[in-house]
Amino acid sequence: MNGTLRYVDAGVLSVGYVEAGPLDGSPVLLLHGWPYDVHSFVEVIPILAAANRRVIVPYVRGHGPTRFLAQDTMRNGQPSALAVDVIELLDALNIDKATVAGFDWGARTANIIGAVWPERCRATVPVSGYLISSQQAGRAPLPPNAELQWWYRYYFATERGRAGYERYRREFARLIWRTASPHWMFDDATYDRSAEALDNPDHVSIVVHNYRWRLGLVEGEPRYDALERRLATSPDIPVPTITLQADTNGAPHPEAEAYAKKFTGSYEHRVITGGIGHNLPQEAPGAFAEAVLEVDRGTSHLIHERQIMTAKSRQSRPPSAESTRVRERYQHLFLGDGGHSQPMLHRLGTEIQEFRQMRLLPIALSEETRIQSCEELNRILADTQIIYSLYKKHHWLMRGLTFYQLHLLLDKHAAEQLELVDLLAERVQTLGGVAVGDPRHVAEITTVPRPPDGAEEVLAMLSRLLEAHEIILAKVRDAIENTARTGDAGTNDILTSEVLRTNEFQVWFIAEHLVDQP
Numbered sequence: 001m002n003g004t005l006r007y008v009d010a011g012v013l014s015v016g017y018v019e020a021g022p023l024d025g026s027p028v029l030l031l032h033g034w035p036y037d038v039h040s041f042v043e044v045i046p047i048l049a050a051a052n053r054r055v056i057v058p059y060v061r062g063h064g065p066t067r068f069l070a071q072d073t074m075r076n077g078q079p080s081a082l083a084v085d086v087i088e089l090l091d092a093l094n095i096d097k098a099t100v101a102g103f104d105w106g107a108r109t110a111n112i113i114g115a116v117w118p119e120r121c122r123a124t125v126p127v128s129g130y131l132i133s134s135q136q137a138g139r140a141p142l143p144p145n146a147e148l149q150w151w152y153r154y155y156f157a158t159e160r161g162r163a164g165y166e167r168y169r170r171e172f173a174r175l176i177w178r179t180a181s182p183h184w185m186f187d188d189a190t191y192d193r194s195a196e197a198l199d200n201p202d203h204v205s206i207v208v209h210n211y212r213w214r215l216g217l218v219e220g221e222p223r224y225d226a227l228e229r230r231l232a233t234s235p236d237i238p239v240p241t242i243t244l245q246a247d248t249n250g251a252p253h254p255e256a257e258a259y260a261k262k263f264t265g266s267y268e269h270r271v272i273t274g275g276i277g278h279n280l281p282q283e284a285p286g287a288f289a290e291a292v293l294e295v296d297r298g299t300s301h302l303i304h305e306r307q308i309m310t311a312k313s314r315q316s317r318p319p320s321a322e323s324t325r326v327r328e329r330y331q332h333l334f335l336g337d338g339g340h341s342q343p344m345l346h347r348l349g350t351e352i353q354e355f356r357q358m359r360l361l362p363i364a365l366s367e368e369t370r371i372q373s374c375e376e377l378n379r380i381l382a383d384t385q386i387i388y389s390l391y392k393k394h395h396w397l398m399r400g401l402t403f404y405q406l407h408l409l410l411d412k413h414a415a416e417q418l419e420l421v422d423l424l425a426e427r428v429q430t431l432g433g434v435a436v437g438d439p440r441h442v443a444e445i446t447t448v449p450r451p452p453d454g455a456e457e458v459l460a461m462l463s464r465l466l467e468a469h470e471i472i473l474a475k476v477r478d479a480i481e482n483t484a485r486t487g488d489a490g491t492n493d494i495l496t497s498e499v500l501r502t503n504e505f506q507v508w509f510i511a512e513h514l515v516d517q518p
Contacts, residue, residue, distance in 0.1 A: 011088030016065030033104020062206030077210030181277025
């Protein structure tokens with residue numbers, strides 16, 4: 001999975017979510033359905049991240065690592081609760097407005113966000129179109145064939161169904177995958193990767209409540225009553241939208257003609273053909289990502305239907321013309337023929353070890369000793385990186401009669417200082433610390449004065465190097481005494497035999513160039 005798994009408290013939940021792409025990119029929220037998880041977007045995420053989108057893919061309540069913050073919170077699966085979860089997630093992430101795309105439960109949530117909170121929604125891409133409904137609508141009988149498609153809804157209405165799903169949830173979910181996507185040749189590894197999300201302790205309760213609520217068999221929470229009343233009016237969706245439909249979607253879904261007028265902003269409907277089923281983002285990731293990028297850029301203008309051809313099965317059929325076009329457009333983001341692989345770009349991560357935090361390593365030194373040694377080493381390391389840079393700068397800026405010999409000498413000294421940088425940094429890591437490395441961090445720690453940005457006289461440049469050496473040597477001598485007292489023989493040896501002697505030797509060579517010649 002491209003991206004980093006993060007957690008944030010949002011509303012009643014601790015939400016687990018995958019994030020990828022630049023933090024300052026245009027936010028895109030991808031919402032999965034049931035019985036799926038964030039891996040439905042595994043090939044969509046790198047496409048969007050590479051297009052400078054900040055991609056957020058949350059696990060819906062009752063799935064994966066998402067958890068309720070309080071044990072006494074109702075395990076509520078009603079659609080309005082899921083939509084409020086999204087708004088509270090946006091608030092927690094300080095995102096004012098996002099493009100929202102999804103399928104199954106995620107498509108319904110995208111509909112609700114676009115209809116009720118258009119000020120928070122840049123655009124939407126819902127698979128299967130307009131899915132907002134109500135308990136009143138759910139109580140109405142359907143024709144026999146339609147009722148047959150909803151068989152699991154009636155199964156969940158019974159206690160036998162709840163117990164059966166509790167016991168056989170993975171077998172149940174695999175059956176849904178197969179019937180909803182009859183031509184998708186997914187393998188066991190692909191299924192097992194997503195099925196882990198069903199092991200959430202609240203999963204069965206959320207799923208059963210969702211389908212029972214839709215039939216009017218159970219109550220929701222009063223806090224959502226006003227929102228449900230608004231949704232019962234089937235509100236229009238005014239934000240730009242591209243709806244997607246798969247040609248072999250085996251799950252219940254309305255026809256495009258039935259909902260086209262519900263989208264009152266710029267709107268386009270696309271049919272994805274070639275044996276694509278209900279899990280459209282995972283079965284046709286290029287087409288899904290293309291729709292998200294186009295609607296996010298505002299390139300969808302008029303209502304029309306478009307046929308997008310994709311491969312019926314990527315394992316058994318070559319890509320169609322349209323799929324090839326999409327792959328060529330994002331060719332560096334797909335696994336191509338011939339063994340080429342896609343680097344995991346735009347990965348973001350949390351800080352797993354703070355700068356002054358120590359790891360426990362079995363080197364027979366106390367934590368207090370290791371902390372003190374790392375602090376002294378990092379101060380010396382910061383100064384050493386600065387003097388290395390000074391040597392390189394002065395190597396470039398040398399001039400005058402002694403240009404050639406000083407040009408070479410300063411470059412030699414720079415190379416020796418660079419070796420010390422690596423030696424000091426590795427010693428910090430050996431002690432369990434974190435070595436200072438970022439130049440901006442180095443600048444905060446060093447006590448070596450900053451030179452002018454331009455060029456100084458040759459003698460001034462050499463004198464500045466000597467001053468930097470003296471600052472370093474003073475810190476090195478103090479550290480040698482301290483490490484001898486604390487018993488850190490390894491650090492003491494490096495400072496004495498390498499850092500001290502190298503700097504003293506370089507001082508001698510530079511100082512001789514400042515002596516008045518007889």
